[in-house]
Amino acid sequence: MLLDRDGAFRADSWRHLADDEADDDGESVTISLRRWQAERERWQDRSTPLGLRLPNDVPPAAIGAAVDRFALIVLNFPRFVDGRAYSQARLLRGRLGFRGELRAAGNVLRDQLLFMARCGFDSFAVDAARARAEDWPRAFREFDLFYQPANDRRLPILSQRLRAWQGAAE
Amino acid sequence: MYRYDEFDRKFLAERVAQYRDQVRRRLAGQLSEDEFRSLRLMNGLYLQLHAYMLRISIPYGTLSSAQLRGLAEVARRWDKGYGHFTTRQNIQFNWIKLEETPDILAHLAAVQLHGIQTSGNSFRNITTDPFAGVAGDEIEDPRPYCEIVRQWAALHPEFSFLPRKFKIAINAADADRAAVKIHDLGLYLRRSDRGEIGFAVTVGGGLGRTPILAQTVRDFVPRRELLAYISACLRVYNQYGRRDNLFKSRIKILVQALGIEKMRQEVEDEYAAMGDEREALALPDEAVAAMQAQFAPPAYADAAGDDAELAQAAASEPDFARWIERNTRPHKQAGHASVVISLKPVGRPTGDCSASQMRTVADLADELSFGEVRVTHDQNLVLPHVRKSALYDLWLRLGAGDLATPNIGLASDIIACPGLDYCGLATARSIPVAQALAVHLAGREAAIGPLQIKISGCINACGHHHVGHIGILGLEKNGAESYQITVGGSDGEQAALGGIIGPAVAAHEITATVDRLIDAYLRLRRDGEQFPDTYRRVGLAPFKEALYVAR
Numbered sequence: 001m002l003l004d005r006d007g008a009f010r011a012d013s014w015r016h017l018a019d020d021e022a023d024d025d026g027e028s029v030t031i032s033l034r035r036w037q038a039e040r041e042r043w044q045d046r047s048t049p050l051g052l053r054l055p056n057d058v059p060p061a062a063i064g065a066a067v068d069r070f071a072l073i074v075l076n077f078p079r080f081v082d083g084r085a086y087s088q089a090r091l092l093r094g095r096l097g098f099r100g101e102l103r104a105a106g107n108v109l110r111d112q113l114l115f116m117a118r119c120g121f122d123s124f125a126v127d128a129a130r131a132r133a134e135d136w137p138r139a140f141r142e143f144d145l146f147y148q149p150a151n152d153r154r155l156p157i158l159s160q161r162l163r164a165w166q167g168a169a170e
Numbered sequence: 171m172y173r174y175d176e177f178d179r180k181f182l183a184e185r186v187a188q189y190r191d192q193v194r195r196r197l198a199g200q201l202s203e204d205e206f207r208s209l210r211l212m213n214g215l216y217l218q219l220h221a222y223m224l225r226i227s228i229p230y231g232t233l234s235s236a237q238l239r240g241l242a243e244v245a246r247r248w249d250k251g252y253g254h255f256t257t258r259q260n261i262q263f264n265w266i267k268l269e270e271t272p273d274i275l276a277h278l279a280a281v282q283l284h285g286i287q288t289s290g291n292s293f294r295n296i297t298t299d300p301f302a303g304v305a306g307d308e309i310e311d312p313r314p315y316c317e318i319v320r321q322w323a324a325l326h327p328e329f330s331f332l333p334r335k336f337k338i339a340i341n342a343a344d345a346d347r348a349a350v351k352i353h354d355l356g357l358y359l360r361r362s363d364r365g366e367i368g369f370a371v372t373v374g375g376g377l378g379r380t381p382i383l384a385q386t387v388r389d390f391v392p393r394r395e396l397l398a399y400i401s402a403c404l405r406v407y408n409q410y411g412r413r414d415n416l417f418k419s420r421i422k423i424l425v426q427a428l429g430i431e432k433m434r435q436e437v438e439d440e441y442a443a444m445g446d447e448r449e450a451l452a453l454p455d456e457a458v459a460a461m462q463a464q465f466a467p468p469a470y471a472d473a474a475g476d477d478a479e480l481a482q483a484a485a486s487e488p489d490f491a492r493w494i495e496r497n498t499r500p501h502k503q504a505g506h507a508s509v510v511i512s513l514k515p516v517g518r519p520t521g522d523c524s525a526s527q528m529r530t531v532a533d534l535a536d537e538l539s540f541g542e543v544r545v546t547h548d549q550n551l552v553l554p555h556v557r558k559s560a561l562y563d564l565w566l567r568l569g570a571g572d573l574a575t576p577n578i579g580l581a582s583d584i585i586a587c588p589g590l591d592y593c594g595l596a597t598a599r600s601i602p603v604a605q606a607l608a609v610h611l612a613g614r615e616a617a618i619g620p621l622q623i624k625i626s627g628c629i630n631a632c633g634h635h636h637v638g639h640i641g642i643l644g645l646e647k648n649g650a651e652s653y654q655i656t657v658g659g660s661d662g663e664q665a666a667l668g669g670i671i672g673p674a675v676a677a678h679e680i681t682a683t684v685d686r687l688i689d690a691y692l693r694l695r696r697d698g699e700q701f702p703d704t705y706r707r708v709g710l711a712p713f714k715e716a717l718y719v720a721r
Contacts, residue, residue, distance in 0.1 A: 059409065081208060081291065083331025087408045090328055094447055111192065111209055118327035134200050142188045145181045147321045149450040150328070157177045157321070158457055165460065 001128030002103075005117045007137030009128060014051055014072060030074055033058060036066075044069065053105075056084040060091040067096045075121075077106035086119045093120035093151040113139040120151035171234055171542060172317045172464045174282045182279045185286060185325070189213050190272035197269065212292065212330070214285025215271055218594045222266040225288040226278060230298040230316040230340075231259030231545040235532040238543055240281035242528035248274050253528070255513060255521045257585060257634055258337070259297050259545040260288055264592050292330045293323035297339045299347040300546040303465060304501050304508055304554050309361050312342035314461040315369075315396065318453065322397050329404050333411035334419040336404070337376075340369075344663075349547060351375045351383045351665035352637060354421045355403060360390060368392040373403055373433065374425030377631035381667050382422040385430045387437055393458060398451040402441035410436070468540035468555060473505025476558035483562045492616075493565055493576040505558050509539075511551040511568060512575040512583065516612045519601045520586045521549030530571040538564055548585050548622075550578065581615040581623060581688075582608035585634055589627030589644060590651075596627035598644025598651035603680055610681045611688075618688060620700050624659075637661035639701035640684060641668045651677055657687055657713050658705030666702060669710040672717055683717065690716035 002012050015023070016030045023029045030051030036043060043050060051072030054060070060067075067073075073092060075085040085104065092098040104116050105125040113124060117140055126136065149156045155163075174182070189209075196206040210216075214225040226241065233241075241261055245253045248270055249263040256262055266274070275285060287293055296316045303311040319338060323329075329336075341348040342359035350356035356372035368390045375384030391399040407421045410428075425433045441448075484491040498507040511531060514520050523531075535543045535553055538560045544552035556564060568574040577583045584607060587593065589600030604625050615621070624638030628645075635641030641656035653675055656668030675683050690713050695704045705713075 080205070081331055082413055083291075083329070084409055084413075086328045086331065087405050095443060095445070109205060111205075112331075115325075115327040115330055134195065142191075143181070143184045143325075145177055145184065146327075147181070147324050148326055149447075157181070160177065161175070161460070162454065162457060165456065 001126060001131070003113075003124045003126045003128075003131055003136060005122050005124075005140060007140055009131070012125070016051075016053065016074075028071070030072060033062075040066075054088065056082065056088060060088050060096055063096070067092065067098050070098075070100055072101045072103060073098060074103045074105050074125075077104060077108055077112075080107040080109050080112055086115065089116070089119040089121055090151055110134055110136045110139045114142060118146065118148075118150040118152045118154070171232060172229075172313070172461075178282070178321075181324075182282070182284055185284065186272065186276050186279050189275060193268065193272050208290060210268075210271075211289040212287060213271070213275065214288035215266070215268070216289060216594070218264065218592055219590075220592070221264065222268055222271070223592065224263045224266045224271060224274065224285060225256070226261050226263070226283055226285050227288045227295045228259050228261060228283075228545050229320050230296050230302070230313055231300050231547070232302075232313065233543040233545065234281075235535040235541040235543065237281045237283050238528050238532040238535070240278055240283060242525040242532070244274055244277065245525040245528065252522050252524045254519075254588060255523060255545050255549045255551070257547050257549060257587070257632060258295050259300075259547055260295055261545070262588070264588070286324055289335075290330075291332045291334050292336060293326065294335055294337045296320050296323070297337070297348055297353075297547060299341055299343055300544040300552050301347060301499060301508055301554065302342065302544075303467070304503075304506075305343050305345075305347075306500055306502055307344040308342050308502075309359050310342055310367060311462070311465055312340045312359055313465045314458060315342075315357070315359070315393070316340055317464070318458070318461055319397070319400070322400075322451075329408060332404070332408055333413045334416070334421075336407075336421070338400075346661075346663040346665070349634070349637065349661035349665070352377055352381075352634065352661060353384060355400065356384050357396075362390060366392055369396060371399060371403070373437075374422040374430075376420050376422040377634060377636050378420070379417055379629045379631075380420075380423065380426075381631070381636040382426060383665050383667065384422075385425065387430070387434050394453050394455075395448065396453060398444055398448040399437075399441055401447070401451060402437050402444060405440050406433070406436045467503070468542075470503045470506060470555065471557060473503070473557045473559065476505035480558040480561060487562075489576070490562060490565055493574055494561065496576040496580065497574075497578045498561065501555065503555070506555055507558055507561065509553045509556050509561070509564065510546070510578045511553065511573050512577055513550050513573075514577060514583050514608065515572050515575045516577070516582050516608045517605050520584055520604050520608075523551070527571050527573060530567070530573065534564060534567060548583065550583070577612070577615065579620045579622070581611040581618055581621045584608055584623045584625060585638070586625040587627050587632035589625075593627060595630055596644070597629070597646040598627050598653065599677075600625045600627040600633060600642075600644055603642060603644070603653065603677065606681060607684060611684070618692065621688070622660075622701075623684070634661065635659075636667045637665060638668060640687060642680065642684075645674055647674065653677065653680055655680075655683060655687070657710070658702050660702040664702070664706075666706070669705075669713075671710065671713050686716050687713055 028049040049071040103123045339348040339353040340357040358370040372384035539553035584604045586600040586604040590596040622639045625642040626633035626635040637659040643654045659668030
């Protein structure tokens with residue numbers, strides 16, 4: 001089950017292909033980075049939506065301009081304490097300009113959701129029963145205020161202060 | 171001093187509410203201990219040998235009297251009546267109950283204190299010179315920059331799950347009183363030839379089982395770019411720092427593996443590629459100016475005449491004169507001094523402070539130091555702005571609270587971690603070793619002069635033993651405690667790691683060994699030399715020999 005950054009649950013409409021698995025026409029699939037690199041020509045011109053699963057030890061720059069080819073990129077948290085994908089997400093959004101769906105998979109837990117959302121993730125592969133029982137959607141609303149600029153267009157506290165001071169000066 | 175505005179207050183209230191809910195979910199069994207562990211650590215809560223320990227952040231070692239009273243209340247109400255100041259300018263409470271921690275943090279939030287990121291694999295407390303804002307050799311007050319970095323680092327969305335902890339220190343004076351070179355990232359405030367303020371940035375310092383001193387990654391980063399440049403360093407570390415081995419996961423190991431040239435290239439490449447992000451992180455002059463206004467100097471009295479009065483009092487009372495000599499430091503403002511309050515009464519646990527002592531210091535700060543207190547990385551307190559005419563009265567009142575030991579910088583002013591008496595990581599005791607040494611050396615410490623003895627109860631080196639003039643590391647060998655001794659370390663601007671003088675010794679041999687090392691130093695030293703100066707000149711051999719001959 002997926003949880004979206006707006007707090008809604010939905011089913012995953014994507015099929016996540018193993019490297020030796022064939023795809024059906026017309027279905028949305030994700031493939032591994034290895035498969036993309038090995039069979040790029042085959043996947044390049046596929047007409048239905050394509051997604052990419054990027055391991056957390058590959059710099060996003062490795063995808064380069066091909067980033068626009070993907071409607072979905074899935075980043076992995078092998079353990080929740082392994083925070084490499086936070087940087088990957090920010091680079092995909094901020095530097096490579098990725099506009100598709102950015103999804104967190106792996107050991108995704110409630111208390112990291114807000115950090116992930118701020119770094120540009122839209123959706124989260126979660127255990128729905130647990131996520132409902134612990135009211136995970138509320139995790140996105142636990143803070144209104146943030147000290148850092150990030151990839152969620154929230155105005156950081158410093159910018160809010162500057163605005164208030166300028167207002168006071170006028 | 172920095173005072174929270176409505177943004178800071180609301181942010182901290184949200185944090186306390188979030189943590190309260192996390193504890194509720196843990197107690198209800200919704201969170202596993204493994205999942206909860208990193209959450210509680212991010213709020214400073216450790217599980218130790220006998221109980222939970224709660225570490226409260228004292229941002230860059232600066233406290234208001236109200237905050238110190240808040241800490242005293244935690245000691246009284248939720249602990250056994252005392253707290254322990256640490257080498258990172260924080261305070262720890264050692265006898266805490268998990269279910270009471272949300273209330274403790276709510277209580278502290280009311281005085282603008284918190285436990286955010288005092289543990290965990292993220293930014294730790296930003297530390298600086300305890301004499302910031304009052305020292306004469308300062309280029310500019312570092313505290314506004316400390317606070318700017320503190321805020322930026324609080325619950326950082328990208329850097330809260332780094333490979334390992336990350337410590338930042340800022341120094342703004344000629345002398346390095348912040349031990350910058352043993353920090354993951356160090357900032358030396360500089361003024362460029364054109365008069366512009368910026369920072370030299372160092373990376374890769376740290377102690378632990380692989381002690382390494384930091385190296386310079388960039389000589390000058392303009393202050394406007396400070397947060398952007400730190401971000402570039404952190405992004406390189408977050409992506410490439412090792413995560414497969416806890417003991418190889420600090421940034422120092424990455425710097426060692428890449429070499430400083432390659433590390434610099436990685437950081438500079440990332441920094442150059444940041445584009446819009448750099449703009450978003452830029453520090454406009456008005457933001458710096460507004461922060462500096464928070465740290466404006468207090469309204470000092472005209473105290474130019476105080477020096478004569480002080481000289482007279484000191485002349486008639488030798489004990490007072492000794493305390494003045496040892497425990498006060500010069501102040502920018504005429505007729506004022508900074509006073510170091512020793513938390514090392516000879517024979518007592520180093521850095522411990524009772525609730526009533528905290529209240530005494532808070533009252534004295536209100537009366538004599540504009541309500542301000544500092545915590546030093548060598549586990550003492552400072553009243554930063556005291557009129558010289560008030561020093562005699564202050565000395566008497568500190569003495570009544572067992573707070574006037576005249577030993578700052580001397581042999582009994584020992585740094586020691588809590589060791590095996592409290593800590594779950596320790597392999598040997600530190601507190602009794604420090605107590606025994608202090609008692610043994612106190613009689614001749616005045617003749618020895620400045621000497622820094624630093625003791626850690628395990629390889630993690632919280633007691634900074636590698637950079638002690640004499641360093642003592644407690645180990646466990648075949649079920650018995652033994653202690654490895656190093657000499658010649660220093661944490662100042664000429665930072666150096668000590669050299670190991672030989673095989674580890676048993677606890678009962680420590681005082682005799684240290685005696686011989688000190689005797690050798692006294693024999694070898696030339697005029698004006700401190701221990702590390704002599705060591706630099708003569709090397710390890712004469713110290714080894716002094717021990718060998720004795721055996």
